[in-house]
Amino acid sequence: MPEGHTLHRLARLHQRRFEGGPVAVSSPQGRFATEAARLDGVTLCEAQAYGKHLLHHYENGLTVHVHLGLYGTFVEHPLPVEEPVGQVRMRIVGADHVTDLRGPTACRILLAPEVAALQARLGPDPLRPDADPTAAWTRVSRSRASIAALLLDQSVLAGAGNVYRAEVLFRHGVPPMLPGSRLGRETWDAIWADLVLLMGEGVRSGRIDTVRPEHDPSVTGREPRRDRHGGEVYVYRRAGMPCLVCGETVLMRDLQGRKLYWCPACQAG
Known part of the structure; x- marks a missing residue:
C-alpha cells in the first residue's frame, strides 16, 4: 500500500497539471459514472493529501476522495486522449494531460462536512504544516x-x-x-x-x-x-x-x- 509521501507527490502533481481550470471527468469503467457527470467541465480548485487519502476539491463544492489501498494506481498520459486500457475508474483530462485511476479501494464524492469528518478520524500527518x-x-x-x-x-x-x-x-x-x-x-x-x-x-x-x-x-x-x-x-x-x-x-x-x-x-x- 502506498505510504503518505506517495499521496503527497500525487497531490502536488495533480495540482500542477489541473488546478485552476475546468477538467473533463469520466468513468470509462462505469462504476463512477454518475459522480463523474457532476464534475465534468468543473474547475479543479485544489488537490491535497491527508495521510494516505487524496482529495480533489472542485469549484462546485464537491470533493473527490481517493484511497488507493493495495491495488489502486494513477497512470499519467500526455494528450492526445487515447482509448483507456484496463478498468479505469476515473479519468481526468486537463489542458495537456490525462490521469487515469485504476483499482482504488475508495473513489467517491464527499461534501464539505464529510471531508471534515474524514480528517477528524485521522491523526496528524507529518507532511502537513498544520500537523500537531x-x-x-x-x-x-x-x-x-x-x-x-x-x-x-x-x-x-x-x-x-x-x-x-x-x-x-x-x-x-x-x-x-x-x-x-x-x-x-x-x-x-x-x-x-x-x-x-x-x-x-x-x-x-x-x-x-x-x-x-x-x-x-x-x-x-x-x-x-x-x-x-x-x-x-x-x-x-x-x-x-x-x-x-x-x-x-x-x-x-x-x-x-x-x-x-x-x-x-x-x-x-
Whole structure:
C-alpha cells in the first residue's frame, strides 16, 4: 500500500497539471459514472493529501476522495486522449494531460462536512504544516499497545506505513513491542521530527531512503539494495540478513497482519 509521501507527490502533481481550470471527468469503467457527470467541465480548485487519502476539491463544492489501498494506481498520459486500457475508474483530462485511476479501494464524492469528518478520524500527518505532534503523543502516551502498532494506526498518526514504521524505530533504537505508555516524550519528539524529515525527502525523491550517509553503499562498499520499492533501508524486508550497523540478524514477525522488521541488538531498548 502506498505510504503518505506517495499521496503527497500525487497531490502536488495533480495540482500542477489541473488546478485552476475546468477538467473533463469520466468513468470509462462505469462504476463512477454518475459522480463523474457532476464534475465534468468543473474547475479543479485544489488537490491535497491527508495521510494516505487524496482529495480533489472542485469549484462546485464537491470533493473527490481517493484511497488507493493495495491495488489502486494513477497512470499519467500526455494528450492526445487515447482509448483507456484496463478498468479505469476515473479519468481526468486537463489542458495537456490525462490521469487515469485504476483499482482504488475508495473513489467517491464527499461534501464539505464529510471531508471534515474524514480528517477528524485521522491523526496528524507529518507532511502537513498544520500537523500537531502533541495530538499523536497524547494517544501514544495513554496506550498500552505497542509503539509498532500505534505507528500504523492512522487515527494516531496519518501517512506512515510499514516501511517508515520499521525504519524510524530502528533509527531511534526503540524496541517495536514497547508499549506506547512507556515511550518517553523526548523519544517521541525525535521520532516525529525524523518522520517529517524522511517522509519529506520521500515526497521530493519518490522513494524511501532511511540509511544515514555513513551506512550508504557508496561508503561501505556493500551492494545497493535491489527491491521494487527502491531506496536504502536498515531493516525493512531484510529478515535473516545481517544488520547494517551491528551485524546481528534482522528479525521479522507478523503484527496485526503486517510484517514487522527489527534488529534485536540495535533495538534492545
